[in-house]
Amino acid sequence: MSVMKLSMGPQHPITGHFRFILDVDGDLVLKLEPDIGYTHRGIEKLAEKRTYLQNLPVIERVNSYCDSAGTMLGYLEAIEELMGLEVPERAKYLRVIAAELNRIASHLYAACLFSVATGLETMLMWPINDRELVLDLLEKLTGQRITYTYQTIGGVRFDMPEGFKEEALKRLDYLEKRTEDYYKMLLWNHTFHMRTKKVGILKPSDAIKLGVVGPNLRASGVKVDVRKDEPYEVYDKFDFSIPTGKNGDSYDRLEVRFKEVEQSINILRQALKDIPKGPIKKWAPPIVPKGEAYTRVEAARGEFGYYIVADGTMKPYRLKMSPPSFRNLIALPHLCKNVPLGDIPVIYISLDLIPMDVDR
Amino acid sequence: MLEKIRKSFMNIKLLRKVFNWGRAWSLWSVHLETGCCGPEDMARACARFDTERFGTLPFPTLRECDLIFVTGFVTKKMAKRLKLTYEQMPEPKYVIAIGHCAISGGLWWDSYSVVQGVDEILPVDVYVPGCPPRPEAWIQGIRMLQEKIAKEGLKK
Numbered sequence: 001m002s003v004m005k006l007s008m009g010p011q012h013p014i015t016g017h018f019r020f021i022l023d024v025d026g027d028l029v030l031k032l033e034p035d036i037g038y039t040h041r042g043i044e045k046l047a048e049k050r051t052y053l054q055n056l057p058v059i060e061r062v063n064s065y066c067d068s069a070g071t072m073l074g075y076l077e078a079i080e081e082l083m084g085l086e087v088p089e090r091a092k093y094l095r096v097i098a099a100e101l102n103r104i105a106s107h108l109y110a111a112c113l114f115s116v117a118t119g120l121e122t123m124l125m126w127p128i129n130d131r132e133l134v135l136d137l138l139e140k141l142t143g144q145r146i147t148y149t150y151q152t153i154g155g156v157r158f159d160m161p162e163g164f165k166e167e168a169l170k171r172l173d174y175l176e177k178r179t180e181d182y183y184k185m186l187l188w189n190h191t192f193h194m195r196t197k198k199v200g201i202l203k204p205s206d207a208i209k210l211g212v213v214g215p216n217l218r219a220s221g222v223k224v225d226v227r228k229d230e231p232y233e234v235y236d237k238f239d240f241s242i243p244t245g246k247n248g249d250s251y252d253r254l255e256v257r258f259k260e261v262e263q264s265i266n267i268l269r270q271a272l273k274d275i276p277k278g279p280i281k282k283w284a285p286p287i288v289p290k291g292e293a294y295t296r297v298e299a300a301r302g303e304f305g306y307y308i309v310a311d312g313t314m315k316p317y318r319l320k321m322s323p324p325s326f327r328n329l330i331a332l333p334h335l336c337k338n339v340p341l342g343d344i345p346v347i348y349i350s351l352d353l354i355p356m357d358v359d360r
Numbered sequence: 361m362l363e364k365i366r367k368s369f370m371n372i373k374l375l376r377k378v379f380n381w382g383r384a385w386s387l388w389s390v391h392l393e394t395g396c397c398g399p400e401d402m403a404r405a406c407a408r409f410d411t412e413r414f415g416t417l418p419f420p421t422l423r424e425c426d427l428i429f430v431t432g433f434v435t436k437k438m439a440k441r442l443k444l445t446y447e448q449m450p451e452p453k454y455v456i457a458i459g460h461c462a463i464s465g466g467l468w469w470d471s472y473s474v475v476q477g478v479d480e481i482l483p484v485d486v487y488v489p490g491c492p493p494r495p496e497a498w499i500q501g502i503r504m505l506q507e508k509i510a511k512e513g514l515k516k
């Protein structure tokens with residue numbers, strides 16, 4: 001049989017902003033080549049033209065797919081390291097609360113996409129409805145649903161509103177109960193097993209070699225989490241575990257995400273209980289002293305690295321990001337060799353890639 | 361000949377109204393995400409906000425769609441695909457520009473790779489501001505478009 005080239009996306013219900021160039025032989029995909037750049041805005045270049053404070057909304061939109069708070073933390077950490085600024089304790093807790101709520105929202109969103117890829121539409125409606133509950137909480141805290149610009153240099157912008165704690169605890173209880181339903185509906189579903197088990201297996205050695213990060217790496221059985229290995233903010237004060245998978249297939253990648261939601265709920269409960277009283281913001285000068293800093297944080301989709309070179313002015317000299325989806329994208333051509341065409345959406349969605357943060 | 365008959369039929373006011381009513385309440389939207397207003401696209405289509413109440417159902421095949429949501433910024437690479445998608449849709453077709461970026465470039469006003477406003481490439485019917493607009497705003501945009509369609513082809 002002859003090999004044919006097939007173009008998939010960007011107008012496709014699964015691929016989002018990507019285009020895949022596939023080499024197909026009948027129903028078999030021999031090679032996949034991702035065509036990126038559909039959402040390239042040149043954020044790294046734009047950041048050099050704006051001041052550190054003006055950069056906040058820009059950085060946040062690297063990954064505004066439900067993970068703005070987690071994305072921004074690394075940037076702030078780097079600036080605060082350069083300034084030698086100590087953030088008030090309460091602000092640190094509030095930052096963590098926003099980031100963890102975001103992680104829950106992001107993983108639920110991933111579950112929705114997963115159910116679209118496997119054709120189980122009920123699971124599209126359930127998590128997205130529960131995600132609204134989390135977004136409501138974030139809206140109460142920050143004033144926006146998706147893009148917050150909540151954390152700022154030296155702290156956070158608003159304090160916790162009245163009644164937030166009780167509301168949050170109530171909703172977390174509900175979410176915890178709800179995850180059981182998800183297991184029944186999706187993870188213990190026979191159809192779902194057939195579509196995802198033993199599909200797109202990523203071996204631990206390969207995962208490390210390719211530089212895969214985040215839940216995808218943990219699904220392969222490698223226990224790496226920046227929150228535990230190199231605690232930032234106040235993550236060293238919480239008691240939580242790092243869920244890992246066994247086989248590293250698509251099924252494990254989703255299961256790890258669900259388990260992470262449970263851990264996030266756990267962290268949030270502790271954070272809401274221990275949050276101290278005090279100021280929420282410290283004044284920070286607009287000028288950042290000369291120097292270089294590299295920080296990494298655990299965003300919802302994996303490790304997010306920031307490298308800042310400051311030249312003693314109000315604007316960064318260079319800002320380099322290493323976003324998680326870009327590093328996970330490398331695994332996609334590796335996994336899509338000699339697989340049926342029908343498995344491509346499942347493998348792609350299981351990696352939880354966001355084109356926006358691949359392109360920047 | 362057929363075209364003539366069609367035109368004379370469309371001149372009948374009552375018939376025209378029925379046509380417009382039908383069009384306004386079955387605006388299926390094509391799935392093409394261009395920018396980061398995307399998550400709200402999912403939110404407005406699913407359980408809580410449910411735009412299917414207003415006849416707007418996200419649909420994968422563009423040949424059966426009549427509405428295109430431009431969700432946020434459009435890069436120069438995406439602009440070609442957007443235009444291609446628009447051209448392939450059957451008439452009548454409508455465009456709703458979502459977010460500051462689709463309206464005027466928004467946050468990326470000085471970016472080298474972002475089209476400054478989607479109306480440079482497509483004729484836009486309704487603009488919905490916000491960054492990203494709330495799902496309620498999307499619904500308002502859809503309602504405004506429906507009102508616009510209801511008046512189509514009728515003398516003032």
Ligand code: SF4
Nearest residue numbers: 395396432459461491
């Ligand atoms: S309006 Fe805001 S959320 Fe929408 S694409 Fe532009 S920057 Fe992103």
